[in-house]
Amino acid sequence: MSKKATNPRLLLSKEDTWVRPYFRKYRKLLILVLFLGLLTFFAGSALMFTSGFLISKSASRPWNVLAVYVPIVLTRAFGIGRPLFRYMERLGSHDWVLRMTSDIRLKLYRSLESRAAKSKEEFQTGSILGILAEDIEHIQNLYLRTIFPTLIGLLLYVLIVIGFGVFSLPFALLILVMLGVIVIILPLASVAVNQARVYRRKQERHTLYNQLTDSILGVGDWQYSGRYEEFLARYNDAEKNVRAEDVKLNKYTRFQDFMIQLVFGLIIVAIFIWAGTYFGSGPKGSLNWVAAFVLAVFPLMDAFSPISQGVTELPMYEDSAQRLDSLPVAEPAAAVDETVVVDEPLVNAEIDFENITFSYQETGKVIFQAFNLHVVAGQTLAILGKSGIGKTTLSKILRGDLSPQAGRVLINGQPVASLGEMSRYIGVLNQSPHLFNTSILNNVRLGNLEATDEEVLAAIYQAGLQSVIDKLPEGVNTLVEEGGKRFSGGEQQRIALARILLQDAPIVIIDEPTIGLDPLTERALLETVLSVLKDKTVLWITHHLMSIEQADRVIFIQTGEIIMDDTPQELKETNLHYQYLLSLDYN
Numbered sequence: 005m006s007k008k009a010t011n012p013r014l015l016l017s018k019e020d021t022w023v024r025p026y027f028r029k030y031r032k033l034l035i036l037v038l039f040l041g042l043l044t045f046f047a048g049s050a051l052m053f054t055s056g057f058l059i060s061k062s063a064s065r066p067w068n069v070l071a072v073y074v075p076i077v078l079t080r081a082f083g084i085g086r087p088l089f090r091y092m093e094r095l096g097s098h099d100w101v102l103r104m105t106s107d108i109r110l111k112l113y114r115s116l117e118s119r120a121a122k123s124k125e126e127f128q129t130g131s132i133l134g135i136l137a138e139d140i141e142h143i144q145n146l147y148l149r150t151i152f153p154t155l156i157g158l159l160l161y162v163l164i165v166i167g168f169g170v171f172s173l174p175f176a177l178l179i180l181v182m183l184g185v186i187v188i189i190l191p192l193a194s195v196a197v198n199q200a201r202v203y204r205r206k207q208e209r210h211t212l213y214n215q216l217t218d219s220i221l222g223v224g225d226w227q228y229s230g231r232y233e234e235f236l237a238r239y240n241d242a243e244k245n246v247r248a249e250d251v252k253l254n255k256y257t258r259f260q261d262f263m264i265q266l267v268f269g270l271i272i273v274a275i276f277i278w279a280g281t282y283f284g285s286g287p288k289g290s291l292n293w294v295a296a297f298v299l300a301v302f303p304l305m306d307a308f309s310p311i312s313q314g315v316t317e318l319p320m321y322e323d324s325a326q327r328l329d330s331l332p333v334a335e336p337a338a339a340v341d342e343t344v345v346v347d348e349p350l351v352n353a354e355i356d357f358e359n360i361t362f363s364y365q366e367t368g369k370v371i372f373q374a375f376n377l378h379v380v381a382g383q384t385l386a387i388l389g390k391s392g393i394g395k396t397t398l399s400k401i402l403r404g405d406l407s408p409q410a411g412r413v414l415i416n417g418q419p420v421a422s423l424g425e426m427s428r429y430i431g432v433l434n435q436s437p438h439l440f441n442t443s444i445l446n447n448v449r450l451g452n453l454e455a456t457d458e459e460v461l462a463a464i465y466q467a468g469l470q471s472v473i474d475k476l477p478e479g480v481n482t483l484v485e486e487g488g489k490r491f492s493g494g495e496q497q498r499i500a501l502a503r504i505l506l507q508d509a510p511i512v513i514i515d516e517p518t519i520g521l522d523p524l525t526e527r528a529l530l531e532t533v534l535s536v537l538k539d540k541t542v543l544w545i546t547h548h549l550m551s552i553e554q555a556d557r558v559i560f561i562q563t564g565e566i567i568m569d570d571t572p573q574e575l576k577e578t579n580l581h582y583q584y585l586l587s588l589d590y591n
């Protein structure tokens with residue numbers, strides 16, 4: 005968590021970069037929404053006012069038809085106006101919220117994408133799901149349930165007090181106090197009582213998300229180890245905590261609603277008495293105003309009652325804002341003039357690692373120290389080395405997912421950082437490519453969304469999937485099912501390979517895609533992969549030496565240095581260590 009995340013009052017403070025900026029950005033729409041909100045309540049109140057007047061007037065035998073005709077027209081006008089304004093206000097406020105959510109989602113995506121490789125390590129899947137599912141929705145609700153109703157309620161509060169002030173100052177003061185209980189005292193009391201509770205509930209929900217996703221991702225292992233019951237019990241316990249907080253909060257909400265209704269009842273009685281005395285002392289017909297005033301107050305209840313609930317939820321929004329704020333700030337894209345824009349597809353790409361020094365911040369362990377490597381364009385380079393020596397780290401440095409503390413990485417003489425979108429340059433075939441729950445065709449098309457069906461099919465067949473597809477009743481339109489489980493490991497890798505072929509990047513990193521495959525499937529897959537990628541620059545990270553003779557060059561990394569570097573044929577003849585590795589692999 006960043007330092008900012010511990011700031012107790014982040015929401016809407018100057019440091020808040022997730023909520024506050026949108027106030028300014030869409031302020032005109034905000035003003036319009038507030039105005040329409042006010043008009044809605046005004047029309048509702050005026051409707052009841054004119055209706056009350058009309059009923060009373062009609063009952064007192066009006067001396068002139070115009071005395072009822074005008075209120076009838078007004079009743080109609082306000083009756084139509086109220087839903088119309090409400091509709092427009094809803095339209096406006098949701099438009100505002102959707103615009104803002106879309107901005108926030110984009111910002112969130114950029115933030116996670118800019119450090120895609122790191123985000124996965126820094127944030128648990130559950131946290132990210134929590135942010136996507138809950139926090140953004142909370143921020144939406146912050147506007148719809150708290151900010152808009154509170155602002156409209158406060159504005160109405162002021163207007164009503166001023167309105168009564170026109171007739172009678174003492175009564176306006178009484179209304180100021182009584183409505184103040186609903187608009188100010190009850191919300192503050194609710195925050196004081198529930199703040200910690202709302203915050204705790206949010207935290208517990210978040211823990212629940214983390215636990216649940218973590219456990220579900222490993223549900224198989226829970227079952228295999230015979231501890232499924234324990235898993236369920238743990239989850240139920242965590243959920244029970246959340247529910248216990250919910251029950252307490254609901255209890256308080258019911259009490260609060262009761263208090264609001266009670267105070268409102270008192271306000272109505274007060275207005276009834278005041279209007280009776282105030283207008284009753286005039287000429288006879290003046291009593292007509294009593295019903296008008298009393299009825300006009302009823303619709304206003306809808307304006308004031310949501311304030312307490314909305315304000316109570318503030319700590320929850322605060323927590324969401326803090327969590328969003330703890331996300332990495334998206335690294336700004338390199339300025340266009342510094343970015344090398346390549347319009348033509350790159351065919352050849354050579355790679356240079358120059359004096360790379362790298363250690364993971366978390367452990368401080370130095371993985372590379374002044375590491376140098378030049379890879380010729382079109383070369384297939386096999387990278388060997390003990391587990392944990394840094395082979396995958398090297399590929400991440402090449403992709404720019406990790407930045408070295410010293411040195412630089414060049415592709416065709418250009419620093420990787422200045423190249424912009426890396427998928428134009430590098431494709432990756434790793435141990436577990438993700439297949440989405442859609443057709444084979446769509447999964448492969450991900451490599452290049454512009455590709456025609458013919459191009460997609462060509463890539464599929466090149467990846468050696470013809471015989472697999474032929475057996476499927478729906479051919480390339482067959483769904484791969486979640487995570488690709490409709491297909492075997494080797495077949496999934498071939499689908500991923502087709503995707504890479506379609507992507508047509510000049511460099512491909514192959515990071516042990518054959519793990520878990522039987523030797524025959526492994527050999528067949530490697531043969532396809534290496535032959536279809538033979539014109540590209542390939543960095544092939546491997547433990548197995550199967551098919552290694554197809555590489556142009558083999559290097560062996562040990563404690564951050566290259567201790568072996570030659571063609572596989574030369575190494576086989578001259579290098580004892582390599583011969584030993586070969587003997588291990590083939591025995």
Ligand SMILES: Nc1ncnc2c1ncn2[C@@H]1O[C@H](COP(=O)(O)OP(=O)(O)OP(=O)(O)O)[C@@H](O)[C@H]1O
Nearest residue numbers: 125364366367371390391392393394395396397398
């Ligand atoms: N995010 C990380 N934070 C801290 N240390 C890490 C991180 N990722 C990897 N490491 C460590 O860095 C070292 C190199 O890891 P890397 O995955 O690059 O090794 P590798 O050679 O590809 O291993 P393998 O062949 O087993 O896949 C390991 O000791 C690993 O524990």
